[in-house]
Each structure stands twice: as C-alpha cells, then as structure tokens.
Amino acid sequence: MKGKIRKVLLIRLSSLGDLVIMSSLIEFLFHKGVRIHIALYERFSDLFEGDPRVEKLIKIKRDFNGKWRGLEDVRKVKYDLVVDLHRKLYPSVIALASRTKYRAYVRKNSIVRRFAVLYKRGIKEDPIYVRYVKAVSKYFEIDRIPYPKLVSFKEPEFSLPYNYTVIVPGASKHTKRWPIDYYIDLGKRINTSYNLPVVVVGNERLADSYPEGFINLARSTTLRELLYILKNAHFVVSNDTGPAHMAAAVGTPLFVIFGPTIPEFGFRPAGEGFIRTLEKDLPCRPCTLHGGDKCPLGHFRCMLEIKPEEVFDEIGKFYSREINQNF
Helix, strand or coil: CCCCCCCCEEEEECCCCHHHHHHHHHHHHHHCEEEEEEEEEEEHHHCCCCCCCCCEEECCCCCCCHHHHHHHHCCCCCCEEECCCCHHHHHHHHHHHHCCCCEEECCHHHHHHHHHHHHHHCCCCCHHHHHHCCCCCCCCCCCCCCCCCCCCCCCCCCCCCHHHHEECCCCCHHHCCCHHHHHHHHHHHHHHHHCCEEEEEEECCCCCCCCCCCEECCCCCCHHHHEEEEEEECCCCEEEHHHHHHHHHHCEEEEEECCCCCCHCCCCCCCCCCCEEEEECCCCCCCCCCCCCCCCCCCCCCCCCCCCHHHHHHHHHHHHHHHHHHH
C-alpha cells in the first residue's frame, strides 16, 4: 500500500496543543507529496488558515447540527486514507462516515500515564508528535520525523514594540497555572534588567491590570495573530499549555513550567529552537493526567516552589549563552 496514498484526512478536533503537535504529521505528509485535509472544531481552524501545506479545512461546529454537517462534508470527498488522531466517539464516527477502506489510528499511552499518576513512578518519555507520525507507518516509509512546525501568520492590526518578550500565565486547568503574582514578579525583573516590554497573551484574563512595562493582550488576538506575536518575541515564558507548543513550533526560545503533569507524558513542547522545562522533583508528582481545579493535597508545592528568581536565573543563563555565541 505504500506509495499509493494521495489524499489524506486528518481528524483532530481539539485541543490547541494537540493540533499544534499534529503539525509534525502535516509536515511529514506534505513532504511526501500528499494532499492534506483536516477535520477540526471551527474555533481552532484559524491555526491552519492560509497554510500552504493544507488543501482543505473541514470546520465543525460543536452543536448537533454542526457535527452532522461535518459528517456530510467528509462524505463528499473520496480519501485514500483517514488518520484518527483523536480516538473518541465522534472522531470515530467521522472516520466511518468517510467510507474509506484504509484508516490509521494514533497509539495512545494512557494506561502507562495512568500508572505513573497512580504509583508516582517515572516513565520513559514517548513524544506524542513521534507517535502521530508513526501512526501512518503502514502506508509511508518513516524516513524522518519532523518537529511540529507552524507556518501561517497574520500580523496584528495593532502595533507592537520592536523588541519584547511574552508570558502566558493562563492554562485550561487551574493547577497548571504558575501563580499570576509570580509572573508579574518575573515580568518586572525582565523589564528592569533587559529593558524588554512584557506582552501578556492567552485565553484567560487573570489580572485586572498589570504594572508599567506590561502589555496585556490576553483574549485579544486570533490564533494566527498570537502566532505572529510568539514568533517575533525574544523569548516566551509559559505554563504547559497550547501557546507554549505554538512558540516551540515557530522556533522561539521557550521556558515552560510544569506542575502537576510531567514532560514524560509525551507533551513536552518540541521544536527547532531553545526549550527549557522547569519543574520540581516531588514525591506527589504526577498527580493528574491533564491538571485539575485544585491540588489534591492542598499545598500546590509543584508550582509554588518554582520561584520567579529561579526562572529569571534560567533566562539569564540563556542570554549569557546567546551573547557568547554571537561574539
């Protein structure tokens, strides 16, 4: 069957981080000369608008009528291969609706991850972007596994400073958020020491106002505008959340903070640029697969013990290395 696949449907409806990770498979298939269609929820479609690697986006609304129309849109096209990267009920129905003979599925390691949460034991890191590419190994020779890569940007209509850094203080789960006062402390240090304005982005407004030297753009950008902001930043400091994967996928230097989850779950941001993860080795980690509303033990040490000065010191080491390399 290898060499006979020309048109592929990728199914990954959400979330932002997973869709960014999927860009590794997009990059792989594009260089195989494959025509790529993607089925995803409409709210995330801006991420791939204008992407020259993607021939068509099937944008699905999350209500019943939207999901039904999504099935109809899939049935209109004849695919050589459907790749289900979501592995839930509705994505499985989409795969069936395609009436495609050949289907591929990503191998999940949820049992291993659950074992790690239950017994607090380390596991071998198995990057999800690698598993996404290997999902099509039956149909393509896996001669390379590219990092996630995003290529579609939109310059915002509002103006930005020529030089700036970015912080991402939000996350979908509360326990994956480094405290906002820590972010503000760190931002003040960056602004004072490096004379860099600090741009705040993300989908959550966690503070009513920020000190001088901060630019609050939280909930004010499209995904492609956000990507442009991340790409042009000196560096990004983020929680383990979607924009961290976006920053890695455009090669921007990234400092990413892990709390209740661990990078070994496979969701460590990956890309061609500098990436530094910050975490604490505690006996209670990992305590959850995806984060939660509150710390199960009530102390939140995994985040509280990563102090702003520690992150700032890591940024200083990065800057020193960059200066030495440029001379």
